[in-house]
Amino acid sequence: MARIHPTALVDPGAELDDSVEVGAYTLVGAQVRIGAGTTVGAHCVIEGRTTIGRDNRVFQFCSLGAAPQDKKYAGEPTALEIGDGNTIREFCTFNRGTAQDAGVTRLGDGNWIMAYVHLAHDCQVGSHTILANNATLAGHVHLGDWAIVGGLTGVHQFCKIGAHVMVGFASAVTQDVPPFMLVDGNPLAVRGFNAEGLRRRGFGPARIGAVKQMHRLLYRQGKTLEQARTEIGALASSTPEAAADVALMLDFLAGASRGIAR
Structure with missing residues (x-):
């Protein structure tokens, strides 16, 4: 049996692994x-079509799976999907998707989500990201793997932030941010490219040199x-080691919809 505090209210229809x-x-x-292995703290509300994977730690006072804050929402059966191994700190609010988009708000694996973070409807957050306190993602935002968003930062609806990006404290993101910046x-x-972050993730000199050149060409x-x-x-041909990084950048630029931050 799952270990459920006597004061918690778990609907009989909910599906909880025995180790929860x-x-x-x-x-x-x-x-x-x-x-399996997920823990949910005190005073949380988890509702709607919400799926939470393995080995997550949800701290107290979180609201997960509530209806989207969208005036067009008319009760459609949308969802929230959370992957494995995430840390979700106090007072986070993750809303379900809307019928106007994919219908699903997603959070990948191994993310570090600090207190008071908001993921609005239809956000698509990758894996291994860090969102610092009070980071706020508006509806339809896409956040790539390994991205870091500083505290008190707001991201405008429909913006895309590429993989390995670092967004500084108290920023206002109103355009798409290409990978690595x-x-x-x-x-x-x-301000530059995220050289230190790439080194920490095992990028060698050739790959970092290619990212540096991409930054120069763009900016x-x-x-x-x-x-x-x-x-x-x-x-990609002059630096074969960076072919995947080049492809990542080109795919992002091709799909940028709000213009890139310059």
Whole structure:
């Protein structure tokens, strides 16, 4: 049997692995599924079509799976999906998706989510990200793997932030941020590329050199975006070790919908 505090209210329809722990005064709804090894703290509300994977730690006072804060929402059966191995600190709010998008808000694996973080409807958050206290993602935001979002930062709806990006403290993200970049401010500005983060993740000199060149082509040489994309594509043959990094950048630039931060 799952270890459920006597004061917690778990709907009989909820599916909890036998190893799940649920803290005092927490409410778990009928359509919730929680995987092995996950712990849920006190005074949480988990509702709607919410799936939480294995080995997550949800701290007290979180609201997961509530209806989206979207005036168009009319009760459609949308969902929230949380992967494995995430840490979700106090007072986080993750809402379900909407019928106007994928219908699912997603959080991947191994993320470190600090207190008071908000994931609005239809956000798609990758794996191994860090969202510091009070980071706020508006609806339809996409956040790539290994990205870091500083505290008190707001991200405008429909923005995309690429993999390995670092967004500084108290920034306002209103345009798409290409992979690997280092940005901050209000208005947002690109300050460089996330060299230290890449080193910590095992990027060798050749790959870091290629990322540095991509940064130069996009931001330091006065090229149009199309010119920069063409020259970035050529890096895959001159630096084969970075072919996947080049492909990541080109895919992101091709899908940018709000213009890239410059």
